[in-house]
Amino acid sequence: MNRPFDTERLRLRPFREDEGEAWHAIWGDPDVIWWGANESLEQSRSVLQRLVRREREEWPDGLGWLAVREQGGDEIVGDVLLQPAQFVDGIEVGWHFRKHVWNRGYATEAARGTIEQAFATRVCDEVHALVALQNEPSLRVAAKLGMQAVKEIEYADLPHRMFVRHASEA
Ligand SMILES: CC(C)(COP(=O)(O)OP(=O)(O)OC[C@H]1O[C@@H](n2cnc3c(N)ncnc32)[C@H](O)[C@@H]1OP(=O)(O)O)[C@@H](O)C(=O)NCCC(=O)NCCS
Incomplete structure (x- = not known):
């Protein structure tokens, strides 16, 4: 996803390579990344750098990892991803939010905005998700x-449910 956009309460834009600290605040928290958080800031920095480079050099336009902020706020409170799926031939959407902003409806709002944006700009005409x-x-x-x-499929040694949404059902 290359262009910033807003939802009702949130502002989304691509993660930058140099935002390892904000990335680590999400991906280094074992309460959020319960299946295996990054153990150090250095690890988070290098994962984010690899991701952003891959997004730029290898992925079709429109895919990527979005940093989510509250409108009027500076802090990155979560991420939404749109990337080549790792479990099916297609595009997947995913979401991860810092604990102090859970239960406000942000994950749903941010992911909905991302999917709508992807369909409206014809990045894809269906998205998948895989949830434990x-x-x-x-x-x-x-x-x-x-x-x-x-x-339902087994993924990373855990039972998961696979979901899909088609643009025609929007
Ligand atoms: C899963 C996760 C992203 C959910 O984040 P969230 O923002 O709390 O999720 P939601 O958008 O569903 O909002 C949660 C609740 O806020 C409530 N809410 C409160 N105020 C709201 C508002 N103004 N508008 C909408 N919903 C609101 C909703 O009713 C919702 O309740 P429900 O779960 O009973 O439906 C978060 O728990 C997380 O980051 N978990 C760890 C990472 C993870 O598992 N990622 C997914 C991997 S597949």
């Missing part, structure tokens, strides 16, 4: 996004 069955908050996000459950 134990991750009830994210299963609810997928449902609120109007995503349909397709099937």
Whole structure:
């Protein structure tokens, strides 16, 4: 996703290579990245650099990792990704938010805006998501996004539900 955009309460724009600290505040928190948080700021910095470079050099236009801020706020409170899916031939959407902003509806609002933007700009005409069955908050996000459950698969040694949403259903 190359262009910044706003939702009702949030502002989304591409993550930059030099935002390792903000990245680490999300990806270094084991309460957020419960399946395996980064152990150090250095690790987070290098993961983000690799990601941003791959996004720039390898991915089709319109895909990427978005930093999410509240309108009027400077702090990056979460991310939404739109990237080549790792579990199916297609595009996946994903979301991760800092704990102090959970339960405000931000994940749903940010992911919905990202999907709508992707469909409106014809980046893709369907998006997938993969959510661990134990991750009830994210299963609810997928449902609120109007995503349909397709099937259950084992991924990273955990049972997951795969979801899809087609642009024609928007
Ligand atoms: C999963 C996660 C992203 C959810 O974030 P969130 O912003 O709290 O999720 P939601 O958008 O669903 O909002 C949560 C609640 O806020 C409530 N809410 C409060 N104020 C609201 C408002 N003004 N508008 C909308 N919803 C509001 C909603 O009712 C919702 O309740 P529900 O879960 O019963 O539907 C967050 O828990 C997280 O980052 N988890 C760890 C990372 C992760 O698991 N990522 C997904 C990997 S697949």
